[in-house]
Amino acid sequence: MDQGATAFAILAAILVLVPLLAIFAYLVIKGIGSVNLAFLTQTPKPPGEAGGGMANAIVGTGLILAIASVFGVPLGIGSGIYLAEYGRNRFGDFIRFTADVLNGVPSIVIGIAVYSLIVVRQKHFSAFSGGVALGIMMIPTIARATEEMLLMVPNVVREAAYGLGIPKWRTTLSISLRTASAGVITGCMLAFARVAGETAPLLFTAFGNQFWNLKLNQPTAALSLQVFTYAISPYDEWHKQAWAGALILIVMIVGAVAAVRLTTRGSLKGA
Amino acid sequence: MGVGIEVHGLNAWYGKNLALNSIDMSVPANHVTAVIGPSGCGKSTFVRCLNRMHETIPEAYAEGSVKVGEMDVYGSGSDPVEVRRRIGMVFQKPNPFPTMSIYGNVAAGLKLNGFRNRKQMDELVERSLRLAALWDEVKDNLHKKSGASLSGGQQQRLCIARALAVEPEVLLMDEPASALDPISTSKIEELIFQLKQHYTVVIVTHNMQQAARVAELTGFFLMGSLIEYDKTEKIFTTPADKRTEDYVTGRFG
Amino acid sequence: MSDSVKPMNSPEPLGQLPKPVTSMPSLAKVEAGHRAHTPSAVLAKIRTSHPRSSRVPDQIFGVIILLSAISVFAIVVLVVWELVSKSQLSLHQFGLKFFYGHDWDPVNGNFGAMPFIYGTLVSSLLALVLAVPLSVGVAVFITEMCPQSLRAIISFLVELLAAIPSVIYGLWAIFVLAPLLRVYVEPFLAKTLGWTGLFSGTPYGLGMLAAGIILAIMIVPIIASITREVLIAVPQNQREAVLALGATRWEMIRIGVLRNARIGIVGGIILGLGRALGETMAVTMVIGNTPQIAKSLFAPGYTMASVIANEFSEATGDLYLSALVEIGLALFLVTLVVNALARLLVWSITGGTARVRA
Ligand SMILES: Nc1ncnc2c1ncn2[C@@H]1O[C@H](COP(=O)(O)OP(=O)(O)O)[C@@H](O)[C@H]1O
Ligand SMILES: [Mg+2]
Numbered sequence: 016m017d018q019g020a021t022a023f024a025i026l027a028a029i030l031v032l033v034p035l036l037a038i039f040a041y042l043v044i045k046g047i048g049s050v051n052l053a054f055l056t057q058t059p060k061p062p063g064e065a066g067g068g069m070a071n072a073i074v075g076t077g078l079i080l081a082i083a084s085v086f087g088v089p090l091g092i093g094s095g096i097y098l099a100e101y102g103r104n105r106f107g108d109f110i111r112f113t114a115d116v117l118n119g120v121p122s123i124v125i126g127i128a129v130y131s132l133i134v135v136r137q138k139h140f141s142a143f144s145g146g147v148a149l150g151i152m153m154i155p156t157i158a159r160a161t162e163e164m165l166l167m168v169p170n171v172v173r174e175a176a177y178g179l180g181i182p183k184w185r186t187t188l189s190i191s192l193r194t195a196s197a198g199v200i201t202g203c204m205l206a207f208a209r210v211a212g213e214t215a216p217l218l219f220t221a222f223g224n225q226f227w228n229l230k231l232n233q234p235t236a237a238l239s240l241q242v243f244t245y246a247i248s249p250y251d252e253w254h255k256q257a258w259a260g261a262l263i264l265i266v267m268i269v270g271a272v273a274a275v276r277l278t279t280r281g282s283l284k285g286a
Numbered sequence: 287m288g289v290g291i292e293v294h295g296l297n298a299w300y301g302k303n304l305a306l307n308s309i310d311m312s313v314p315a316n317h318v319t320a321v322i323g324p325s326g327c328g329k330s331t332f333v334r335c336l337n338r339m340h341e342t343i344p345e346a347y348a349e350g351s352v353k354v355g356e357m358d359v360y361g362s363g364s365d366p367v368e369v370r371r372r373i374g375m376v377f378q379k380p381n382p383f384p385t386m387s388i389y390g391n392v393a394a395g396l397k398l399n400g401f402r403n404r405k406q407m408d409e410l411v412e413r414s415l416r417l418a419a420l421w422d423e424v425k426d427n428l429h430k431k432s433g434a435s436l437s438g439g440q441q442q443r444l445c446i447a448r449a450l451a452v453e454p455e456v457l458l459m460d461e462p463a464s465a466l467d468p469i470s471t472s473k474i475e476e477l478i479f480q481l482k483q484h485y486t487v488v489i490v491t492h493n494m495q496q497a498a499r500v501a502e503l504t505g506f507f508l509m510g511s512l513i514e515y516d517k518t519e520k521i522f523t524t525p526a527d528k529r530t531e532d533y534v535t536g537r538f539g
Numbered sequence: 540m541s542d543s544v545k546p547m548n549s550p551e552p553l554g555q556l557p558k559p560v561t562s563m564p565s566l567a568k569v570e571a572g573h574r575a576h577t578p579s580a581v582l583a584k585i586r587t588s589h590p591r592s593s594r595v596p597d598q599i600f601g602v603i604i605l606l607s608a609i610s611v612f613a614i615v616v617l618v619v620w621e622l623v624s625k626s627q628l629s630l631h632q633f634g635l636k637f638f639y640g641h642d643w644d645p646v647n648g649n650f651g652a653m654p655f656i657y658g659t660l661v662s663s664l665l666a667l668v669l670a671v672p673l674s675v676g677v678a679v680f681i682t683e684m685c686p687q688s689l690r691a692i693i694s695f696l697v698e699l700l701a702a703i704p705s706v707i708y709g710l711w712a713i714f715v716l717a718p719l720l721r722v723y724v725e726p727f728l729a730k731t732l733g734w735t736g737l738f739s740g741t742p743y744g745l746g747m748l749a750a751g752i753i754l755a756i757m758i759v760p761i762i763a764s765i766t767r768e769v770l771i772a773v774p775q776n777q778r779e780a781v782l783a784l785g786a787t788r789w790e791m792i793r794i795g796v797l798r799n800a801r802i803g804i805v806g807g808i809i810l811g812l813g814r815a816l817g818e819t820m821a822v823t824m825v826i827g828n829t830p831q832i833a834k835s836l837f838a839p840g841y842t843m844a845s846v847i848a849n850e851f852s853e854a855t856g857d858l859y860l861s862a863l864v865e866i867g868l869a870l871f872l873v874t875l876v877v878n879a880l881a882r883l884l885v886w887s888i889t890g891g892t893a894r895v896r897a
Contacts, residue, residue, distance in 0.1 A: 017787045017788060017789040017790075020789040020792070020793075021684065021788075021789065023672075023676055024676045024677075024679045024680040024683075024684055025680060025684075026676070027672065027673045027674075027675075027676025027677050027680060028676065028677050028680045028681075028685075028693060030673055031673055031674075031677050031697065031700070031759050031763070032693070032696055032697075034700075034756045035696055035699060035700050035703075037711070037715065038703060038707065038708070038711050041711055041714075041715055042707070042711075045714075089607070090607045090610050090611070092607075093603065093604055093606075093607025093608065093610075094604075094607045094608040094610070094611050096604050096607075097604045097605060097607065097608035098608070100604075101601065101604060101605070101608075102608065103344075109612075110608045110609075110611055110612060113611050113612045113615050114611050115878070115882060116615055116875060116878070116879075117611060117614060117615050117618075118878075119813055119817075119874050119875065119877075119878035120615075120618065120817075120871060120874065120875075121816070121817025121818070121819065121844060121870055121871070121874055122817070122819065123817065123819045123844045123847050123848055123867070123870075124618070124622070124817070124867045124870055124871050125618065126847075126851075127621070127622065127625075127847065127851065127863075127864055127867045128617065128618040128621045128622065130851070131621040131625050131864075132617060132621055151614055154610075154611060154614070155611070158611065169381070171377060171379055171381035172381055172383060172384065174339065174342070174377060174381065175377065175381045175382075175383065175445065175448070176383075176394070176398070177339060177342055177367075177370060178337070178339060178370055178374070178375035178377070178449070179370065179371070179374075179394065179395035179398070179399075179448065179449065179452060180367050180368065180369070180370035180371025180372070180395065180399060180452065181367070181394075181395065181398045181399065182367045182593035182596060182597050183593075183597045183600070183601075184596055184597050184599075184600030184601075185398045186398075187600070189398050190383060190394075190398075193383075193385055193386075194383065194384050194385050196385070208702055209702070211704070212703070212704020212705070212706060212707065213704065213705075214704070214705060214706040214819075214820045215705070215819040215820055215844070215848055218848055218851070218852060219851050219852040222852070239704060239706045242706050242707070242710060243706050243709070243820060243824070246706075246709065246710045246713055246714075246824060247713070247824060254714070257710055258710070258714075261706070261707045261710050264704060264706075264707065265703065265704075265707060268702055268703075268704065269699065269702065272698075272699065272702050276695065365593055365594065366593075367593035367597075368593065
């Protein structure tokens with residue numbers, strides 16, 4: 016019995032890690048062959064034709080994520096500051112609960128809401144609406160991480176600042192938040208990684224585009240959307256490109272997660 | 287240059303609990319005044335009322351009159367942040383800003399209060415570190431080392447330098463040496479002795495020898511009241527109050 | 540400021556103490572010559588650069604921060620509002636019948652969501668059946684058995700599993716998992732378990748089974764990380780108490796650890812369920828997207844999230860769109876309840892310390 020259980024736990028660990036390794040292996044094996052200069056610099060070719068690339072989607076993803084960050088990071092950090100520095104009360108608990116609710120909303124539902132709020136009013140699918148959808152998804156993660164990190168800043172540090180005659184707003188931004196910055200940045204990067212590959216909320220906001228677009232109020236390509244479209248298409252040429260796009264996407268995301276892991280290893284001790 | 291402190295009818299509460307009961311005390315400029323008494327008698331509360339740090343604790347508040355030089359600390363137009371700028375404070379546990387360099391720590395009060403002149407700032411940082419007797423130990427690592435990397439005693443002197451950099455008129459110290467080893471403690475005591483040339487110093491201590499060594503005046507607190515306040519020598523040799531005598535002769539809490 | 544407020548109750552015990560000696564002691568007469576020094580130039584400078592009181596900037600800051608906190612609430616309200624208002628048409632047209640109607644016929648304007656609800660429930664439950672033992676196994680392995688040196692690595696790898704985007708799971712499932720199922724797994728299941736009726740029919744590869752498996756892989760990190768935190772929260776003395784009774788290691792884990800942690804583990808499982816219910820892309824890519832209720836897991840199906848993903852931007856007509864939004868509303872409400880339940884359970888164990896990610 017004892018051995019059986021041990022064996023099961025080990026087996027479970029292996030079974031969980033096999034898909035992970037398999038996915039990474041396939042991404043590299045199938046993707047690397049199609050990542051070339053054309054892939055990185057050209058727009059898609061019509062179905063069935065060889066060549067072409069995802070340059071517009073890579074840039075589009077960058078654009079959408081930039082909008083998402085501009086929107087989500089300040090609101091996330093702001094609400095995190097509220098929860099930690101002002102929100103030790105009923106209303107704070109309520110906001111905390113609301114943030115958890117928002118965190119649990121399926122991403123496709125966020126897509127519907129942003130569609131009716133922005134796309135319908137603008138009468139356009141747009142990079143902007145896609146960015147807002149992803150930005151909304153970043154807020155709860157960043158808020159809770161910011162709160163948690165600010166609470167780890169010892170109160171004596173705040174007292175030192177107040178004792179110097181530094182006003183509360185200054186103390187919060189330049190002392191507390193700065194002390195917690197490593198953890199807050201981690202939270203932002205994790206939120207970023209979480210939304211970078213999101214597809215569902217972009218389906219009817221950013222929508223996708225076969226051509227270049229840098230305008231905020233126009234439909235925009237995104238890597239994740241492109242991978243989806245190509246993966247479910249019947250063309251072999253597009254399947255290859257889907258793997259290549261996925262590889263680039265995962266490199267971006269794992270890069271962000273790993274960077275966070277490496278840079279924050281020792282730096283939380285100071286807080 | 288230090289200024290005197292006049293306290294009249296000072297009461298302080300934590301929620302519904304009265305922690306200071308009608309304190310009257312007159313602290314002369316450019317002297318070291320010690321505040322002694324058993325643990326929990328309100329020493330910290332008292333000094334924290336002098337620069338309105340008390341009210342940063344949720345539900346805590348104080349009333350009464352405190353005048354620091356010309357400044358009416360609890361006057362209706364008074365701004366607590368302005369008050370704290372003019373009254374330096376050193377806490378029981380050294381609390382340097384963990385992510386800032388040594389220089390950054392000392393300059394923090396200046397920078398974050400909008401002081402921009404780089405050259406003057408360098409001078410003030412050096413002067414403050416010299417005053418705090420830390421300059422020689424850190425001058426080569428001002429920007430390289432973080433404040434948190436110093437030893438406990440050095441950290442506390444860094445905190446003193448940080449408080450001095452904004453040139454306060456009064457320096458409040460709440461058991462500044464209680465977390466330190468004997469050598470660091472003696473350094474801090476020496477320093478306090480030097481500081482009184484420039485500042486009015488109020489120091490809280492539960493160590494009676496320390497009060498006797500550094501302070502000209504001593505006030506004895508018990509259960510939120512100021513029991514006796516006199517020249518240190520008098521408090522320790524011929525106190526007027528029986529309770530003071532019990533405390534200084536060790537028959538008490 | 541609160542400093543001028545008088546408390547209701549007057550202080551009793553302290554009042555009896557006599558007035559202290561407060562007159563200035565004699566040595567306090569300070570020599571006037573000492574005071575030649577001018578008041579601080581630095582403070583004077585700071586004061587002129589900050590002529591105004593600190594209260595106004597502090598208040599402005601407080602308002603900005605409060606507004607960003609309120610924005611979180613406002614977003615949730617807006618989301619709910621849009622879902623409710625845009626689904627009115629369908630709500631009125633079909634009422635409760637919407638949820639048990641089997642017909643999804645956009646051409647004739649007839650909308651019943653049952654096939655999608657069925658697909659969502661079956662794929663999520665299938666995912667739980669597969670994921671729960673694996674997740675608990677991994678968590679036990681990490682906390683109780685794993686050598687210290689491996690612990691961080693395995694935790695990191697499991698965390699990495701959570702960072703892979705849904706669309707990449709979908710891609711992998713289409714081209715790797717589905718062929719594997721079609722060629723090896725499904726024929727084998729049909730042969731051995733075909734009599735149950737759950738594994739019969741043509742093995743397409745794509746279908747309910749593929750969706751359940753890919754969902755299982757995706758929710759393992761959620762359940763495993765919560766379970767791990769809950770296991771860590773079990774006090775050491777619980778373990779020792781069981782060991783001291785002469786229990787083997789497995790008995791210790793079963794009695795001393797898992798039993799103490801079971802409420803929290805259930806919380807983690809429900810949280811995983813919440814994620815599975817709302818998961819869209821990977822499922823959409825492998826489930827086959829056919830609105831039907833079939834007993835066999837080999838058969839294609841459709842989920843609530845998938846039908847929104849596939850049909851929303853092409854839906855013509857207000858009623859069609861409204862019906863899709865109503866599915867979204869239902870999905871929102873279900874995940875809300877499920878997540879709330881999960882959090883209550885997890886918090887009751889870890890006292891709110893566990894970092895809950897969904
Ligand atoms: N943050 C606080 N909240 C509530 N009561 C407090 C707080 N700090 C101190 N007190 C109470 O006020 C009284 C005086 O405390 P304090 O001034 O810290 O004493 P001392 O510094 O002399 O040890 C004590 O009875 C203590 O319990
Ligand atoms: Mg104290």
